[in-house]
Amino acid sequence: MEHSSEAHHRIARISAHLYPSKSQMMDESCKLSRADCRAKGGAPGFKVAILGAAGGIGQPLAMLMKMNPLVSVLHLYDVVNAPGVTADISHMDTGAVVRGFLGQAQLENALTGMDLVIIPAGVPRKPGMTRDDLFKINAGIVKTLCEGIAKCCPNAIVNLISNPVNSTVPIAAEVFKKAGTYDPKKLLGVTMLDVVRANTFVAEVLGLDPREVDVPVVGGHAGVTILPLLSQVKPPCHFTQQETEYLTDRIQNGGTEVVEAKAGAGSATLSMAYAAVKFADACLRGLRGDAAVIECAFVASQVTELPYFASKVRLGRSGAEEVFQLGPLNEFERDGLEKAKKELAGSIEKGASFIRK
Numbered sequence: 001m002e003h004s005s006e007a008h009h010r011i012a013r014i015s016a017h018l019y020p021s022k023s024q025m026m027d028e029s030c031k032l033s034r035a036d037c038r039a040k041g042g043a044p045g046f047k048v049a050i051l052g053a054a055g056g057i058g059q060p061l062a063m064l065m066k067m068n069p070l071v072s073v074l075h076l077y078d079v080v081n082a083p084g085v086t087a088d089i090s091h092m093d094t095g096a097v098v099r100g101f102l103g104q105a106q107l108e109n110a111l112t113g114m115d116l117v118i119i120p121a122g123v124p125r126k127p128g129m130t131r132d133d134l135f136k137i138n139a140g141i142v143k144t145l146c147e148g149i150a151k152c153c154p155n156a157i158v159n160l161i162s163n164p165v166n167s168t169v170p171i172a173a174e175v176f177k178k179a180g181t182y183d184p185k186k187l188l189g190v191t192m193l194d195v196v197r198a199n200t201f202v203a204e205v206l207g208l209d210p211r212e213v214d215v216p217v218v219g220g221h222a223g224v225t226i227l228p229l230l231s232q233v234k235p236p237c238h239f240t241q242q243e244t245e246y247l248t249d250r251i252q253n254g255g256t257e258v259v260e261a262k263a264g265a266g267s268a269t270l271s272m273a274y275a276a277v278k279f280a281d282a283c284l285r286g287l288r289g290d291a292a293v294i295e296c297a298f299v300a301s302q303v304t305e306l307p308y309f310a311s312k313v314r315l316g317r318s319g320a321e322e323v324f325q326l327g328p329l330n331e332f333e334r335d336g337l338e339k340a341k342k343e344l345a346g347s348i349e350k351g352a353s354f355i356r357k
């Protein structure tokens with residue numbers, strides 16, 4: 001008898017973890033900060049939430065984060081299909097404990113106690129659309145999600161993927177300022193996919209393994225605001241003018257290449273999930289206290305006269321602890337920088353005024 005009641009309790013505990021009802025979820029979220037929430041037998045790790053976890057990016061991102069040994073708790077939130085994705089991912093025999101949250105009413109429970117929040121929620125581009133065309137819908141989504149973050153996990157690092165990143169980062173910053181929780185070091189627009197593409201395309205031209213190539217990509221995350229610094233590629237190399245123009249154009253329009261190839265079925269999801277995990281892992285290694293974790297991101301910046309700009313940043317215990325200068329640019333890059341700044345200024349203002357108005 002005792003055995004079967006113990007088993008009953010064990011089963012009830014597992015299903016409460018996976019599919020918490022509203023009242024159970026309150027209990028569960030209270031427990032989130034406690035050590036017993038860590039993966040059984042696993043090392044202590046970080047608590048990560050993905051908002052938009054059932055989407056094209058969200059699903060592979062959730063899968064890859066479940067495989068990350070630095071993650072002990074993984075919260076999957078979406079307005080649709082979160083229970084299905086959660087059930088699926090939860091069967092993976094890796095350390096992180098997975099919980100699903102469906103709809104606005106469960107947002108606060110999804111966010112409570114999180115160390116890192118990754119946001120791929122929103123609509124993607126279709127052929128013929130620019131990232132700015134997404135503004136109307138995604139601005140409101142990002143606003144709502146960031147209000148939840150300000151309330152429930154104001155100290156979390158935020159990785160913002162939803163487009164247009166050049167505007168959604170200023171939107172998030174204004175929401176946090178309004179709530180009195182803004183810490184510029186903790187808000188990072190994810191431009192990692194531009195770096196991943198740049199490394200790949202440059203490696204193709206040089207005939208190298210892409211893992212050996214490091215291309216800084218600065219500016220922003222849309223068209224001409226994406227500025228690869230080909231004069232600073234590691235290992236040091238030289239490109240002809242034709243190669244420089246070809247590579248710059250392909251890196252700036254890599255997203256459109258995928259949107260057109262998918263012909264209406266969305267934008268980059270798999271390479272984006274890979275890039276998002278590469279970036280999130282760097283943030284977690286920084287949080288853990290690793291030294292010299294350096295990646296490009298779109299952050300509050302004094303590198304140019306603009307309030308936000310993408311450049312290399314050093315990730316540490318409190319987020320982007322150091323924002324690096326651009327270094328020496330050649331004439332082609334200086335021209336590109338002027339074009340990038342002009343477009344960025346408008347996108348940043350559009351985002352900020354969406355909240356300030």
Ligand SMILES: NC(=O)c1ccc[n+]([C@@H]2O[C@H](COP(=O)([O-])OP(=O)(O)OC[C@H]3O[C@@H](n4cnc5c(N)ncnc54)[C@H](O)[C@@H]3O)[C@@H](O)[C@H]2O)c1
Nearest residue numbers: 052054055056057078079120121122123124161162163193
């Ligand atoms: N930063 C980058 O480099 C980059 C690259 C590719 C795509 N993106 C952007 O990422 C976003 C998502 O792209 P996708 O292909 O995964 O789109 P998708 O439509 O496949 O998925 C988006 C998900 O967000 C969910 N969602 C919508 N409103 C929500 C809300 N209020 N709260 C929580 N979830 C919500 C949807 O239900 C859906 O599951 C788009 O804005 C896209 O432009 C960014």
